[in-house]
Amino acid sequence: MSNFQILHTESSSAARLGLLTTAHGTVETPVFMPVGTAGAVKGTTPQQLKETGSEIILANTYHLLLRPGVETIEKLGGLHKFMAWGGPILTDSGGYQVFSLSSLTKIDDDGVEFASHIDGAKIYLNAEIATDIQNRLGVDIIMCFDECTKFPIEKPRLKKSIDRTILWANRCKEAHNNPNQLLFGIVQGGIDLDLRSYCASELVKTDFDGYAIGGLSVGEGHEKMIKTVTHTAGLLPEDKPHYLMGVGTPADIIAAVKAGVDMFDCVLPTRNGRNAYAFTENGPLRLRNNVHIQDARPIEADCDCYCCRNFSRASLRHFFNCGEMLGPILVSLHNITFYQRLMSRIREAIKRSNFADLAKRFDY
Amino acid sequence: MSNFQILHTESSSAARLGLLTTAHGTVETPVFMPVGTAGAVKGTTPQQLKETGSEIILANTYHLLLRPGVETIEKLGGLHKFMAWGGPILTDSGGYQVFSLSSLTKIDDDGVEFASHIDGAKIYLNAEIATDIQNRLGVDIIMCFDECTKFPIEKPRLKKSIDRTILWANRCKEAHNNPNQLLFGIVQGGIDLDLRSYCASELVKTDFDGYAIGGLSVGEGHEKMIKTVTHTAGLLPEDKPHYLMGVGTPADIIAAVKAGVDMFDCVLPTRNGRNAYAFTENGPLRLRNNVHIQDARPIEADCDCYCCRNFSRASLRHFFNCGEMLGPILVSLHNITFYQRLMSRIREAIKRSNFADLAKRFDY
Numbered sequence: 001m002s003n004f005q006i007l008h009t010e011s012s013s014a015a016r017l018g019l020l021t022t023a024h025g026t027v028e029t030p031v032f033m034p035v036g037t038a039g040a041v042k043g044t045t046p047q048q049l050k051e052t053g054s055e056i057i058l059a060n061t062y063h064l065l066l067r068p069g070v071e072t073i074e075k076l077g078g079l080h081k082f083m084a085w086g087g088p089i090l091t092d093s094g095g096y097q098v099f100s101l102s103s104l105t106k107i108d109d110d111g112v113e114f115a116s117h118i119d120g121a122k123i124y125l126n127a128e129i130a131t132d133i134q135n136r137l138g139v140d141i142i143m144c145f146d147e148c149t150k151f152p153i154e155k156p157r158l159k160k161s162i163d164r165t166i167l168w169a170n171r172c173k174e175a176h177n178n179p180n181q182l183l184f185g186i187v188q189g190g191i192d193l194d195l196r197s198y199c200a201s202e203l204v205k206t207d208f209d210g211y212a213i214g215g216l217s218v219g220e221g222h223e224k225m226i227k228t229v230t231h232t233a234g235l236l237p238e239d240k241p242h243y244l245m246g247v248g249t250p251a252d253i254i255a256a257v258k259a260g261v262d263m264f265d266c267v268l269p270t271r272n273g274r275n276a277y278a279f280t281e282n283g284p285l286r287l288r289n290n291v292h293i294q295d296a297r298p299i300e301a302d303c304d305c306y307c308c309r310n311f312s313r314a315s316l317r318h319f320f321n322c323g324e325m326l327g328p329i330l331v332s333l334h335n336i337t338f339y340q341r342l343m344s345r346i347r348e349a350i351k352r353s354n355f356a357d358l359a360k361r362f363d364y
Numbered sequence: 365m366s367n368f369q370i371l372h373t374e375s376s377s378a379a380r381l382g383l384l385t386t387a388h389g390t391v392e393t394p395v396f397m398p399v400g401t402a403g404a405v406k407g408t409t410p411q412q413l414k415e416t417g418s419e420i421i422l423a424n425t426y427h428l429l430l431r432p433g434v435e436t437i438e439k440l441g442g443l444h445k446f447m448a449w450g451g452p453i454l455t456d457s458g459g460y461q462v463f464s465l466s467s468l469t470k471i472d473d474d475g476v477e478f479a480s481h482i483d484g485a486k487i488y489l490n491a492e493i494a495t496d497i498q499n500r501l502g503v504d505i506i507m508c509f510d511e512c513t514k515f516p517i518e519k520p521r522l523k524k525s526i527d528r529t530i531l532w533a534n535r536c537k538e539a540h541n542n543p544n545q546l547l548f549g550i551v552q553g554g555i556d557l558d559l560r561s562y563c564a565s566e567l568v569k570t571d572f573d574g575y576a577i578g579g580l581s582v583g584e585g586h587e588k589m590i591k592t593v594t595h596t597a598g599l600l601p602e603d604k605p606h607y608l609m610g611v612g613t614p615a616d617i618i619a620a621v622k623a624g625v626d627m628f629d630c631v632l633p634t635r636n637g638r639n640a641y642a643f644t645e646n647g648p649l650r651l652r653n654n655v656h657i658q659d660a661r662p663i664e665a666d667c668d669c670y671c672c673r674n675f676s677r678a679s680l681r682h683f684f685n686c687g688e689m690l691g692p693i694l695v696s697l698h699n700i701t702f703y704q705r706l707m708s709r710i711r712e713a714i715k716r717s718n719f720a721d722l723a724k725r726f727d728y
Binding site for chain 2: 038039040042043044045046047048063067068072075076077081082083084293294296306310311312314315317318319321322324325326328329330
């Protein structure tokens with residue numbers, strides 16, 4: 001049986017309603033995954049996270065590899081137990097953080113040596129090691145180890161990087177040995193549509209359980225990103241889940257769903273939440289502002305999250321003003337709830353084949 | 365009808381089991397009040413706090429006066445609504461923080477002028493103003509404005525301060541005009557038993573709804589503190605609640621209950637929780653220590669708190685090691701639960717007239 005079923009397609013776009021089955025449960029797509037970087041979705045307990053409507057989360061292999069290390073998590077019974085999350089977990093391969101956070105010391109066609117951004121320790125990662133780590137973490141969906149280039153980049157350098165990413169993807173598929181886990185390939189290629197086509201066609205030959213679009217939301221802007229996503233999603237097997245990595249704003253997500261994307265992750269709801277930025281249907285609220293000092297209204301009147309049911313904008317502003325942890329906690333919970341409600345409305349819109357209204361309401 | 369009923373007294377000590385009735389509910393005593401300094405018990409949501417078994421909390425008038433100000437809280441419907449806590453709240457008078465946190469600029473028999481520790485703003489507090497503020501916050505139990513002296517202090521200076529505290533207490537009683545609130549007097553006197561006797565006998569004449577013992581846990585040590593508490597609690601009307609302010613460790617609390625104290629507040633469970641110090645029946649755990657790196661056990665095996673039901677010591681150590689908010693959140697929740705379980709066992713011990721075992725188990 002396939003791990004992905006399409007339940008409904010939208011008539012006016014490439015959007016699809018799907019069911020993704022993993023070893024720790026089935027989730028409806030399009031789905032948003034909050035980011036649990038180092039084994040915790042910042043500021044939330046797993047119980048609170050569940051109450052936001054979140055069903056699947058992402059964790060970062062790079063961060064977990066550095067601290068506490070894969071041996072420790074394995075010995076403690078796997079990542080689900082370590083972070084007390086019983087639902088599905090997806091891990092990235094570590095590639096993105098290796099290239100963005102650490103100091104590279106050596107890179108060739110085999111793999112990458114880098115210095116930890118925490119203590120400078122030299123660490124080596126390649127396709128086999130990154131796959132082994134993710135196998136041992138015991139998560140539900142794992143990602144191929146890929147090379148992430150900076151943006152912008154010259155075409156010959158990008159082409160070389162894509163060849164490496166394709167080579168590594170095949171080695172990941174070869175090395176993958178945990179039958180409870182789905183393995184996704186990652187299409188790279190910057191905003192170069194020819195190279196995206198090349199990378200996608202090569203990866204599709206390998207028959208992964210799902211396909212991600214990587215290397216976007218790195219400064220190219222909404223328009224170029226959506227153009228690339230639309231092009232790339234159209235090249236992926238229709239019967240496999242499509243995952244846009246690290247994206248994005250409500251407007252990004254709606255546009256990408258229309259292009260046929262099924263899965264998203266992003267730090268925005270939690271990172272912005274910690275910084276007093278609340279998402280609402282009428283645009284963002286910046287809760288440190290003086291205008292909220294005596295405002296008895298919740299962030300959103302019709303939001304059923306714990307924050308909105310109990311706290312006024314005035315209280316939230318006060319908590320941020322005083323440095324109380326409760327401010328970041330509550331606004332993170334609201335923002336994740338906001339994102340999950342957005343996804344729920346997106347799934348509703350697919351059933352009704354009507355995105356127009358939704359896109360108008362979340363154009364930020 | 366009285367607001368305080370004694371249900372049971374312990375045969376071998378002055379310990380009592382009581383019921384304290386307030387406008388927002390009735391609580392069994394001896395009771396422990398977590399500290400919600402600026403309108404939040406640090407790191408916890410009110411819902412999580414409720415799940416620790418907490419029924420009454422304390423908030424600091426001084427902090428709320430500075431930010432967000434009493435007008436704001438009043439306009440927003442009172443402190444219960446502002447902090448989303450539906451149960452009883454006790455506020456201190458602000459006296460303690462005025463004398464410990466701010467820079468005093470003027471003090472005389474009328475009151476105190478001080479500079480805010482946040483922005484240096486000059487603020488004036490006296491008996492009438494402190495009472496008015498607490499009346500307007502709308503809490504359940506309010507405290508008389510008292511002078512808090514440093515420890516140690518010479519007797520003539522202490523005597524003068526106590527006379528002021530007595531004078532101010534009578535003015536607070538006079539000024540108090542919110543019939544939904546209980547007003548407690550505060551017995552001062554350092555560790556001088558004669559002055560404690562003098563202060564207690566003067567305050568008792570005024571007939572407060574309850575009596576607090578203030579000015580302890582300021583460096584005098586457990587033995588002198590308990591000697592003073594035992595002496596002072598014995599001077600207070602038996603049919604009124606006795607509240608030991610800002611105390612303390614498990615051993616302090618058990619000893620004070622034996623001396624006849626009914627109410628406690630202390631920042632230890634949350635402050636220590638934020639610093640990776642977990643209370644257990646077998647003594648404290650310091651969760652940053654390497655010994656916990658691969659320890660799959662919860663903080664306490666038989667603890668039913670959210671932290672112990674879900675997280676290993678290894679995960680908690682990892683969260684502190686990475687600076688994840690979840691570490692402080694979870695250990696604060698455990699520590700408050702630990703304190704509430706201690707109080708529950710103290711109440712059980714009073715019913716059974718047996719403190720000996722309990723005292724042995726919590727001798728820290």
